[in-house]
Amino acid sequence: MNEMASIIGDGQMALVLADALAVRGVPARIWSPFSRDATSLQITRRSPRLPEMELPRNTEVTDQDGLAFDGCTIIFSAIPTQHLRSVWRRLRPHVRADVCLVSVTKGIEIGTNLRPSEVIEDVLAGESNGVSDGSRRNASQRIVVLSGPTIASELARRLPASLVAASNHLQCAERVQELLRVPWLRVYRNDDVLGVEIAGATKNVIALAAGMIDGLEAGSNAKSALLARGLAEIARLGCAMGAKLDTFFGVAGVGDLATTCFSPEGRNRTCGERLARGESLENILASSTSVVEGVPTAKAVVQLARAHGIDMPIAQAVHAILFEGLSPEKAIHGLMSRELKVESVG
Amino acid sequence: MNEMASIIGDGQMALVLADALAVRGVPARIWSPFSRDATSLQITRRSPRLPEMELPRNTEVTDQDGLAFDGCTIIFSAIPTQHLRSVWRRLRPHVRADVCLVSVTKGIEIGTNLRPSEVIEDVLAGESNGVSDGSRRNASQRIVVLSGPTIASELARRLPASLVAASNHLQCAERVQELLRVPWLRVYRNDDVLGVEIAGATKNVIALAAGMIDGLEAGSNAKSALLARGLAEIARLGCAMGAKLDTFFGVAGVGDLATTCFSPEGRNRTCGERLARGESLENILASSTSVVEGVPTAKAVVQLARAHGIDMPIAQAVHAILFEGLSPEKAIHGLMSRELKVESVG
Numbered sequence: 001m002n003e004m005a006s007i008i009g010d011g012q013m014a015l016v017l018a019d020a021l022a023v024r025g026v027p028a029r030i031w032s033p034f035s036r037d038a039t040s041l042q043i044t045r046r047s048p049r050l051p052e053m054e055l056p057r058n059t060e061v062t063d064q065d066g067l068a069f070d071g072c073t074i075i076f077s078a079i080p081t082q083h084l085r086s087v088w089r090r091l092r093p094h095v096r097a098d099v100c101l102v103s104v105t106k107g108i109e110i111g112t113n114l115r116p117s118e119v120i121e122d123v124l125a126g127e128s129n130g131v132s133d134g135s136r137r138n139a140s141q142r143i144v145v146l147s148g149p150t151i152a153s154e155l156a157r158r159l160p161a162s163l164v165a166a167s168n169h170l171q172c173a174e175r176v177q178e179l180l181r182v183p184w185l186r187v188y189r190n191d192d193v194l195g196v197e198i199a200g201a202t203k204n205v206i207a208l209a210a211g212m213i214d215g216l217e218a219g220s221n222a223k224s225a226l227l228a229r230g231l232a233e234i235a236r237l238g239c240a241m242g243a244k245l246d247t248f249f250g251v252a253g254v255g256d257l258a259t260t261c262f263s264p265e266g267r268n269r270t271c272g273e274r275l276a277r278g279e280s281l282e283n284i285l286a287s288s289t290s291v292v293e294g295v296p297t298a299k300a301v302v303q304l305a306r307a308h309g310i311d312m313p314i315a316q317a318v319h320a321i322l323f324e325g326l327s328p329e330k331a332i333h334g335l336m337s338r339e340l341k342v343e344s345v346g
Numbered sequence: 347m348n349e350m351a352s353i354i355g356d357g358q359m360a361l362v363l364a365d366a367l368a369v370r371g372v373p374a375r376i377w378s379p380f381s382r383d384a385t386s387l388q389i390t391r392r393s394p395r396l397p398e399m400e401l402p403r404n405t406e407v408t409d410q411d412g413l414a415f416d417g418c419t420i421i422f423s424a425i426p427t428q429h430l431r432s433v434w435r436r437l438r439p440h441v442r443a444d445v446c447l448v449s450v451t452k453g454i455e456i457g458t459n460l461r462p463s464e465v466i467e468d469v470l471a472g473e474s475n476g477v478s479d480g481s482r483r484n485a486s487q488r489i490v491v492l493s494g495p496t497i498a499s500e501l502a503r504r505l506p507a508s509l510v511a512a513s514n515h516l517q518c519a520e521r522v523q524e525l526l527r528v529p530w531l532r533v534y535r536n537d538d539v540l541g542v543e544i545a546g547a548t549k550n551v552i553a554l555a556a557g558m559i560d561g562l563e564a565g566s567n568a569k570s571a572l573l574a575r576g577l578a579e580i581a582r583l584g585c586a587m588g589a590k591l592d593t594f595f596g597v598a599g600v601g602d603l604a605t606t607c608f609s610p611e612g613r614n615r616t617c618g619e620r621l622a623r624g625e626s627l628e629n630i631l632a633s634s635t636s637v638v639e640g641v642p643t644a645k646a647v648v649q650l651a652r653a654h655g656i657d658m659p660i661a662q663a664v665h666a667i668l669f670e671g672l673s674p675e676k677a678i679h680g681l682m683s684r685e686l687k688v689e690s691v692g
Contacts, residue, residue, distance in 0.1 A: 148567075148571070149566070149567045149570035149571055149574075150567055151565070151566060151567055154565040154566065154567045154568075155567070157565075159564055159565035159567060159568060160564055160565070160567070160568040160571075160678075160682050161565075161567035161568060161571065162567075162568075162571035162574075162575075186571075186682055186683075218505055218506055219497070219500040219503075219505035219506070219507075220495070220497060220500065220604075220605045220608060220609040221494075221495045221496055221497055221500045221501070221505060221506070221507035221508075221605055221609075222500075222505060222506040222507060222508075223604075223605070224495035224597070224601045224602065224604040224605035224608070224609075225494070225495055225506075225507065225508035225532075225597045225601050227600065227601060227604045228495075228508075228595065228596055228597045228599065228600045228601030228604070229508075229597070229601075231595060231600055232595055232596070235595065245591070248595075249574065249577060249578055249581065249594075249595075250574055250578070251570070251571045251574045251575070253574065254573065254574045254577055254600055255570045255571050255573060255574030255575075256570065258566075258569075258570040258573045258574070258604055258607075258608070259566045259567055259569070259570035261604075262566060262570075262604070262608045263566040263567075263570075332506075336506050336508075336532055337532075
């Protein structure tokens, strides 16, 4: 393949993407926002965020903004949601208008309530920087959202996984499929960018609640009921915003939700479990090497639900636990004892 | 409450139902098809099928067909699918026409491809026995299907769980809600009897595949992708048969599927795991104290899929592993490497 990939970010997803690209023979460059992390990764070829993985030999590492996109034909954006805008503002002057942009971030930006792909578009379209506005305005057509059940430690061991490449730009989605065509990955195409991003963001909020069920030792019946009710409220929000119901049945919908709720390694699930066992949110976040996306996303999701007039009792309970001092025990009890009624998505 | 319940069957679900009914102050009688088991349960108040649970003091046990329904206002049917017809033929002469019938069986009858509630209806409608045919023909209106994520060992510990009471008869469904209104259970109503039964039957087949993924140590990303693809094929079959799509999003749909695929205690998941580790099906079934419903159901589901022209690759792979000697490893590999395409339920 005549491709060269830039990976923006040095977290878990950046590392496992570099591994898959290396196996496909695609040169990749990881850009880190932090000089010290870039140097350490460059020299040791290992990251404390995914210690079991060694960086492929042909993966470059840089912290130089001007080198981030040098020669690249495709960009993978793997930056935590709340830092996305500042990073892309910083890198914007160096982006060529004709590259495909692949976003793997799962969250909603606080304040704007924008999805990751919208934040990137917003930054690229917002300010002139020597490139014609016309090509900037087309950014959304070149964006692919890549999502699915992808616990990174499993990908580092090359265990099988499925993803969805969602885009309005068929050719970019097909290029992502081709770039990641390694034996352990299966990438489906989907044109519901909105639905895939809403599913990816909100599942982390539900996973916080799932972790609380684990912390309270309430069992897998309760967790599975929560998963079903959580999926219903995710779909309710997504469909109100214009997403397709089918998306929430897919690997990036219920698939990602299931792995996030049940894998012992999920960060959001683990955070919820520790909260229910009595640890403070501050302590948990301070001890985590990676961002727990569900925490800021809970704020944005509750705002989105309000804006769209959607009832999201689980997300609202998680928000109340995180930011309003409600006890997980009381919250779970409250969810279980809501008035008996006919269950429905609508 | 002025109710008296008969529970047909002495398996795990029969025992945990007796517990909930006792807490509600409802007298219950368990009928066992086997004299020896009935005597043992009557004396020891414990069953090898759920050793952690003690039978409530006010639960009677009988093996007498004539006593099975004596004085009862509602019947819970908790017999394995493939024995349902013979048991109900045996008990038919004693059924009063005006009682509500609650079916908790999850499966499809081999040969007829009937759902459990249909088998009961079929038996009750099929032969005259002194009660007018008119009241017999109304059996379907008095049937409630009770389903959901209900790992019995958790219910025995009274951990929280949700269920769905599906019926065309609102009053019977409401009576089931009322009978099971204990602090650890939440029962939703639903009028999609067909969808709830198809979901309950087919999830056991998908869980066999989920267990194989565990046996092959392929990870939770793979298992979650399987869950999503499995849910899609369950919904595809159900909708082709006339079920509502919403049902598969509910606790009796994705909720039950999740707990069956992820709980270490699930019988079908465990059976799949042991198969993938190289044990023979005969050995596994011989060593199980409870029926592994997914095994016979796989036969029926593959036939149903064929009859309705539905593609169910996971169920077909499970069938090939169980009955045609395909290796789990090859089957999982085959599922992962199917042609890349747009994912969809339809």
